[in-house]
Amino acid sequence: MTQLYQQLILEHSKTPTGRVAKGELEGANSHGLNIGTSHQVNPTCGDEITLVAKFEGDKIADIIWEGQGCAISQASASVMTDMAIGQTATQVTDDNLLFHELMHSRGAGLTDPQAIEQLGDAVAFTGVSQYPARIKCALLGWEALRAAIHQAQLKGE
Amino acid sequence: MALDITAIREQFPILDRTVRGGKPLIYLDSAATTQRPRAVVEAMEQFTFSHNGAVHRGTHQLGEEATDAFEAARATVARLVGAAPDEIVWTSGATAGLNLVANGFKNASLGPKSAAASRFALKPGDEIVVTEAEHHSNLVPWQELAKATGAELRWFGVDDEGRLDLSNLNELINERTKVVAFTHVSNVTAAITPIEQIVAAARRVGATTILDACQSVAHLPLDLPALGVDFAAFSGHKMFGPTGVGVLYGTREALAALPPVNFGGSMVETVTMTDATYLPPPMRFEAGTQMVTAAIGMAAAANWLNNLGFDNLSEYENNLAEELLKVEEIPGITIIGPREAHDRVALVSFVVDGVHPHDVGQVLDDAGIAVRVGQHCAQPIHNRFGVSSSVRASATVYNTVAEISAFREALAQVRPFFGVD
Numbered sequence: 185m186t187q188l189y190q191q192l193i194l195e196h197s198k199t200p201t202g203r204v205a206k207g208e209l210e211g212a213n214s215h216g217l218n219i220g221t222s223h224q225v226n227p228t229c230g231d232e233i234t235l236v237a238k239f240e241g242d243k244i245a246d247i248i249w250e251g252q253g254c255a256i257s258q259a260s261a262s263v264m265t266d267m268a269i270g271q272t273a274t275q276v277t278d279d280n281l282l283f284h285e286l287m288h289s290r291g292a293g294l295t296d297p298q299a300i301e302q303l304g305d306a307v308a309f310t311g312v313s314q315y316p317a318r319i320k321c322a323l324l325g326w327e328a329l330r331a332a333i334h335q336a337q338l339k340g341e
Numbered sequence: 342m343a344l345d346i347t348a349i350r351e352q353f354p355i356l357d358r359t360v361r362g363g364k365p366l367i368y369l370d371s372a373a374t375t376q377r378p379r380a381v382v383e384a385m386e387q388f389t390f391s392h393n394g395a396v397h398r399g400t401h402q403l404g405e406e407a408t409d410a411f412e413a414a415r416a417t418v419a420r421l422v423g424a425a426p427d428e429i430v431w432t433s434g435a436t437a438g439l440n441l442v443a444n445g446f447k448n449a450s451l452g453p454k455s456a457a458a459s460r461f462a463l464k465p466g467d468e469i470v471v472t473e474a475e476h477h478s479n480l481v482p483w484q485e486l487a488k489a490t491g492a493e494l495r496w497f498g499v500d501d502e503g504r505l506d507l508s509n510l511n512e513l514i515n516e517r518t519k520v521v522a523f524t525h526v527s528n529v530t531a532a533i534t535p536i537e538q539i540v541a542a543a544r545r546v547g548a549t550t551i552l553d554a555c556q557s558v559a560h561l562p563l564d565l566p567a568l569g570v571d572f573a574a575f576s577g578h579k580m581f582g583p584t585g586v587g588v589l590y591g592t593r594e595a596l597a598a599l600p601p602v603n604f605g606g607s608m609v610e611t612v613t614m615t616d617a618t619y620l621p622p623p624m625r626f627e628a629g630t631q632m633v634t635a636a637i638g639m640a641a642a643a644n645w646l647n648n649l650g651f652d653n654l655s656e657y658e659n660n661l662a663e664e665l666l667k668v669e670e671i672p673g674i675t676i677i678g679p680r681e682a683h684d685r686v687a688l689v690s691f692v693v694d695g696v697h698p699h700d701v702g703q704v705l706d707d708a709g710i711a712v713r714v715g716q717h718c719a720q721p722i723h724n725r726f727g728v729s730s731s732v733r734a735s736a737t738v739y740n741t742v743a744e745i746s747a748f749r750e751a752l753a754q755v756r757p758f759f760g761v762d
């Protein structure tokens with residue numbers, strides 16, 4: 185079990201980066217920045233996330249989200265938030281693809297050292313990929329960020 | 342007569358296996374799907390290897406034997422619920438059966454009008470009554486029917502103990518009520534519905550009653566005609582039978598009046614290029630080739646249950662229910678549903694303060710314990726208790742008190758593991 189629930193995951197799940205209280209998202213001030221929003225649901229367990237990403241040009245200036253979910257989903261959204269702030273949409277999309285690859289590795293993890301370095305703390309979720317039912321939990325936040333970026337890009341066009 | 346649980350367990354080879362690196366399996370998810378005894382699989386094998394042929398068609402010997410076996414299976418399942426064989430319609434499961442009835446209402450309301458089907462025709466101003474404790478399969482079809490016909494959907498609430506609140510029974514079931522659809526046992530709270538009261542109220546106003554018997558058929562003795570419901574649905578895979586088969590029960594009058602829903606082979610009398618006439622029930626509702634082998638398996642399961650005897654079963658499962666209810670002795674655990682062992686089945690849903698149900702399920706799974714986590718296809722009842730999901734442990738005749746103790750011990754480790762207290 186400690187393979188799955190690594191210390192890093194437990195810590196992030198207790199005090200997640202970017203998570204705000206219910207209701208705080210609506211008041212989120214864009215300060216003139218382009219923002220993208222997304223709401224994602226995991227229908228098997230009812231877990232939800234609503235995420236707002238703010239852009240300065242092509243760079244993600246800030247991410248806040250509100251949600252409820254298991255330790256895996258909360259920690260994954262938290263680690264993702266840490267990773268994504270300050271990156272470009274293209275970089276984050278690339279990270280997202282790598283993270284999907286990790287999640288579909290059936291416990292084997294990634295082999296490319298460069299990819300492992302790029303994912304940083306997110307490799308702590310390798311254990312999740314052994315549990316098919318939990319992969320969706322780890323991907324919930326990433327899916328929300330992907331959709332939020334897409335929405336912001338559509339608005340920006 | 343006390344049941345010999347060791348002998349019963351031996352009939353379920355899967356209970357011998359280990360999971361997650363050698364841990365003995367403790368299967369506490371029978372409310373989702375039960376395991377199958379050898380007798381069920383052997384009946385299906387015997388049919389497949391010795392009698393398989395197209396049912397209700399042709400003249401060859403195998404066809405005859407298969408037809409006999411299929412119809413004998415219908416009679417066996419009918420006996421389990423006190424019904425006559427022609428009151429039993431094969432379906433692919435309870436969900437299909439409930440949709441069949443709802444769509445029959447829809448056809449009666451929107452399709453060609455017939456005098457017989459007029460009792461099922463809904464219009465704006467009519468009311469459909471369900472309960473807050475329904476599985477989505479006995480809720481969403483009625484929502485759709487309400488939307489299609491303009492009828493209003495209303496429901497019984499659930500009290501803080503998880504029991505149906507029938508205090509407004511006579512207001513909720515009134516002259517406008519045409520349908521009352523409700524579960525016999527909630528798959529979340531485990532509470533048993535006082536059917537008699539609801540049926541009596543529905544009868545007073547001439548409303549059609551539909552019972553979801555999924556969670557009761559394998560645990561309580563059922564006499565559907567005596568209960569007086571018009572329709573009832575249940576699934577083979579929750580009563581020790583195979584997946585892919587279920588039953589819709591309907592009284593002769595109700596089935597004779599309900600318009601068909603699926604059309605095609607095996608349900609027609611004569612067909613011209615523009616029109617068709619339909620066979621009487623139950624075949625009117627069984628279009629196309631049926632799940633014959635699975636039906637044979639479901640009948641074997643019905644026989645298996647009958648041989649156990651429902652008195653023995655209830656007594657034993659009551660004991661398991663009491664053991665399950667002890668989870669609330671563990672700090673941080675809150676049960677959703679009644680705390681008492683009476684008028685309930687051996688199933689308990691609960692939340693663990695500070696730990697998400699998914700994470701609880703994961704830790705239990707690591708100990709070899711299979712429980713259900715999530716909403717159990719019943720979101721409204723979770724909303725009612727202000728939780729997004731829960732953990733559910735359900736036990737039946739092949740579970741032991743020792744297994745439930747092991748489950749509680751593993752559960753007691755969950756909050757310490759996640760560092761909450």
Ligand SMILES: Cc1ncc(COP(=O)(O)O)c(C=O)c1O
Pocket residue numbers: 372373434435436437476478479524526527528553555556576578718
């Ligand atoms: C109360 C209840 N109703 C309906 C169903 C649906 O049964 P099935 O999925 O076999 O059609 C279930 C099974 O989860 C149930 O527990």
